Amino acid sequence: MTRRLTGxxxxxxxxxxxxxxxxxxxxxxxxxxxxxxxxxxxxLLACFDAYExxxxxxxxxxxxxxxxxxxxxxxxxxxxxxAPDIYNVYSVWVPQLAAAGVLEPPPADVAExxxxxxxxxxxxxxxxxxxxxxxxxxxxxxxxxYNRKLLEEAGYSEPPKTWAELxxxxxxxxxxxxxxxxxxxxxxxxxxxxxxxxxxxxxxFAAGVPPFAEDGRSTNLTSPEAIQxxxxxxxxxxxxxxxxxxxxxxxxxxxxxMQISANWNKxxxxxxxxxxxxxxxxxAPIPTDGPGGTMLYSFxxxxxxxxxxxxxxxxxxxxxxxxxxxxxSCTGEMMQGMGSLAGNSADxxxxxxxxxxxxxxxxxxxxxxxxxxxxNIWQAAEADRILRGYIDQAWAGTMTAEEALTQxxxxxxxxxxxxx
Amino acid sequence: xxxxxxxxxxxxxxxxxxxxFLSPVIVFALVFFVLPVGFAAYxxxxxxDSLTPPRWVGLKNYQYLFATDPLFxxxxxxxxxxAAGTLAIGVPLALLIAxxxxxxxxxxxxxxxxxxxxxxxxxxxxxxxxxxxxxxxxLLNRVxxxxxxxxxxxxxxxxxxxxxxxxxxxxxxxxxxxxxFAAGLGSIEEGYAEAAxxxxxxxxxxxxxxxxxxxRPTLLFVVITGFISGMSYFTLMLVLFPGTQGGPSRAALTTxxxxxxxxxxxxxxxRASAVAYVLFALVLAASLVQxxxxxxxxxxx
Numbered sequence: 001m002t003r004r005l006t007g008x009x010x011x012x013x014x015x016x017x018x019x020x021x022x023x024x025x026x027x028x029x030x031x032x033x034x035x036x037x038x039x040x041x042x043x044l045l046a047c048f049d050a051y052e053x054x055x056x057x058x059x060x061x062x063x064x065x066x067x068x069x070x071x072x073x074x075x076x077x078x079x080x081x082x083a084p085d086i087y088n089v090y091s092v093w094v095p096q097l098a099a100a101g102v103l104e105p106p107p108a109d110v111a112e113x114x115x116x117x118x119x120x121x122x123x124x125x126x127x128x129x130x131x132x133x134x135x136x137x138x139x140x141x142x143x144x145x146y147n148r149k150l151l152e153e154a155g156y157s158e159p160p161k162t163w164a165e166l167x168x169x170x171x172x173x174x175x176x177x178x179x180x181x182x183x184x185x186x187x188x189x190x191x192x193x194x195x196x197x198x199x200x201x202x203x204x205f206a207a208g209v210p211p212f213a214e215d216g217r218s219t220n221l222t223s224p225e226a227i228q229x230x231x232x233x234x235x236x237x238x239x240x241x242x243x244x245x246x247x248x249x250x251x252x253x254x255x256x257x258m259q260i261s262a263n264w265n266k267x268x269x270x271x272x273x274x275x276x277x278x279x280x281x282x283x284a285p286i287p288t289d290g291p292g293g294t295m296l297y298s299f300x301x302x303x304x305x306x307x308x309x310x311x312x313x314x315x316x317x318x319x320x321x322x323x324x325x326x327x328x329s330c331t332g333e334m335m336q337g338m339g340s341l342a343g344n345s346a347d348x349x350x351x352x353x354x355x356x357x358x359x360x361x362x363x364x365x366x367x368x369x370x371x372x373x374x375x376n377i378w379q380a381a382e383a384d385r386i387l388r389g390y391i392d393q394a395w396a397g398t399m400t401a402e403e404a405l406t407q408x409x410x411x412x413x414x415x416x417x418x419x420x
Numbered sequence: 421x422x423x424x425x426x427x428x429x430x431x432x433x434x435x436x437x438x439x440x441f442l443s444p445v446i447v448f449a450l451v452f453f454v455l456p457v458g459f460a461a462y463x464x465x466x467x468x469d470s471l472t473p474p475r476w477v478g479l480k481n482y483q484y485l486f487a488t489d490p491l492f493x494x495x496x497x498x499x500x501x502x503a504a505g506t507l508a509i510g511v512p513l514a515l516l517i518a519x520x521x522x523x524x525x526x527x528x529x530x531x532x533x534x535x536x537x538x539x540x541x542x543x544x545x546x547x548x549x550x551x552x553x554x555x556x557x558x559l560l561n562r563v564x565x566x567x568x569x570x571x572x573x574x575x576x577x578x579x580x581x582x583x584x585x586x587x588x589x590x591x592x593x594x595x596x597x598x599x600x601f602a603a604g605l606g607s608i609e610e611g612y613a614e615a616a617x618x619x620x621x622x623x624x625x626x627x628x629x630x631x632x633x634x635x636r637p638t639l640l641f642v643v644i645t646g647f648i649s650g651m652s653y654f655t656l657m658l659v660l661f662p663g664t665q666g667g668p669s670r671a672a673l674t675t676x677x678x679x680x681x682x683x684x685x686x687x688x689x690x691r692a693s694a695v696a697y698v699l700f701a702l703v704l705a706a707s708l709v710q711x712x713x714x715x716x717x718x719x720x721x
Binding site (some may be wrong): 071072178191409 | 555669
């Protein structure tokens with residue numbers, strides 16, 4: 001009895017060992033880190049399952065990290081030796097990550113896949129100094145967003161084309177309560193760094209002056225155009241057309257008439273306005289006296305240089321970004337779900353074919369060539385934070401636009417001078 | 421398998437045994453205190469982005485903070501304002517409430533009510549006060565409006581942002597300080613006050629010349645620990661001013677939060693470590709003062 005039991009146990013453990021040995025040969029776990037919530041990433045997660053089914057032994061795990069903590073999480077996980085294999089990174093983080101050897105350049109076949117399937121402007125967002133670092137995913141484009149109903153109530157059937165028109169309309173729409181606080185703002189900015197800096201950059205592109213020099217070694221922040229833009233912005237605060245208390249988030253409650261925002265807000269506004277969405281939310285090119293234009297930025301799929309599953313990771317990324325039979329790629333499907341635009345040309349074409357007015361207006365900014373890629377400068381996040389600090393000073397009236405931008409330029413220049 | 425007599429006597433010797441018992445604590449302190457403090461000291465003398473090897477720069481980080489950085493001294497001033505402000509408003513208030521509650525019925529119930537904010541999640545606190553302080557439709561401004569008063573931007577006006585943070589922090593910490601004062605008051609014998617009253621002292625004189633001196637150890641403890649925690653605080657600002665750089669125009673940016681931004685947003689670990697050391701020096705100085713005053717107060721009491 002005892003001998004039989006021992007024999008059985010021995011056989012079981014031998015089988016177990018064999019199984020685990022076989023597993024060790026094939027089992028691979030690919031960890032994919034993104035800033036998308038489980039709900040947003042649902043189409044992607046379904047594709048992970050499909051990929052696992054096609055590739056026995058491969059497990060794909062999703063690690064969600066809040067956008068604000070993303071870079072920090074990457075760094076911590078690398079120090080701890082638990083870095084994910086695949087990252088979905090914001091293009092402006094790439095210079096530091098690439099310089100530090102965090103990212104693995106795509107192999108030749110993937111580079112070819114990108115060159116064939118993505119527009120040059122989109123590829124540019126994933127390229128630093130001529131080197132491609134990943135597969136572009138989400139395109140975010142800035143445009144003027146306006147509340148059609150508020151404009152109509154004030155007697156305007158068309159959105160403004162110049163800043164002077166914007167100002168006139170905004171002033172007419174602004175309403176204050178008995179305490180003098182703004183109930184409905186003619187115009188709004190946001191509290192975050194991006195909500196202050198990105199509209200400013202977009203306005204600079206619209207005025208025909210990019211915020212940074214082509215080589216990323218100096219700024220154009222002290223140009224007359226930049227100073228004019230900031231002093232016009234500050235005038236909206238000084239004249240009570242906007243304030244720190246009335247921000248872009250208030251747009252969804254019909255408390256803001258106009259703002260410069262990116263297309264990824266669509267999902268939130270659709271939820272807020274319901275069947276009134278199309279009749280309420282209007283999109284127009286950024287008002288300017290210049291030649292016109294705007295800014296776009298991109299996220300990209302990249303692979304960690306220390307990953308022990310690089311080949312599998314790039315294979316998974318090709319799978320996720322290849323348009324499926326007659327439909328969108330997995331990444332494209334996720335983007336569409338969020339109301340965002342995909343980087344892949346085939347996805348973008350398909351999205352445009354089924355697009356509503358909102359999407360078409362944003363796509364028009366890309367296809368017309370008006371949208372210019374945000375420059376992937378050195379320490380971009382820090383430069384943005386510095387600039388936001390001085391924009392705040394100008395808005396609050398504690399500095400003139402010229403003083404604020406001169407200071408910002410000096411500080412950002414010191415940061416840019418650090419780059420190799 | 422007999423133990424060697426030499427090893428056995430060495431292990432049992434009075435010199436070694438205490439160290440053996442202390443070793444878990446010593447190892448813990450080495451790994452979680454001495455090592456990080458030493459490493460931070462080294463990092464503060466380098467430029468390090470946590471991705472590439474650190475580069476030695478000597479005292480340049482410290483020089484930058486005091487000579488070049490346009491924000492560091494501003495955050496230090498704001499941090500001191502916060503720490504001092506929370507004490508100036510919070511300590512007398514806590515003492516007043518503790519004294520009031522020492523004379524009312526249902527002491528326990530009152531104390532529980534005032535202690536509840538202490539156990540409330542900070543995010544919930546931030547969220548609630550966000551609705552109270554909103555400029556256009558916040559509860560506070562609506563109430564002020566009923567009396568025809570203006571509605572200031574408690575969280576959006578740079579000149580009020582720090583005051584709002586101080587008020588919410590005082591509200592949060594009131595219960596803790598009140599409990600400490602209640603314990604301190606409870607330990608003072610009633611006989612002293614009675615003797616003073618028999619000698620014709622007014623209530624104010626009893627408080628000023630009897631209660632307050634006897635309460636000094638508690639008072640010092642509350643003030644100094646409050647100051648130290650106030651000096652490194654920024655959690656409340658994160659939830660009261662979400663997404664901002666420390667409130668409107670950075671008006672509520674404390675040195676702790678600024679250090680966090682340097683380290684984890686700008687990847688300037690060296691500079692951030694230098695800030696940590698400056699803060700450490702300030703807090704150390706405050707602690708030394710605390711030790712000195714407490715020792716004196718303790719002897720006199």
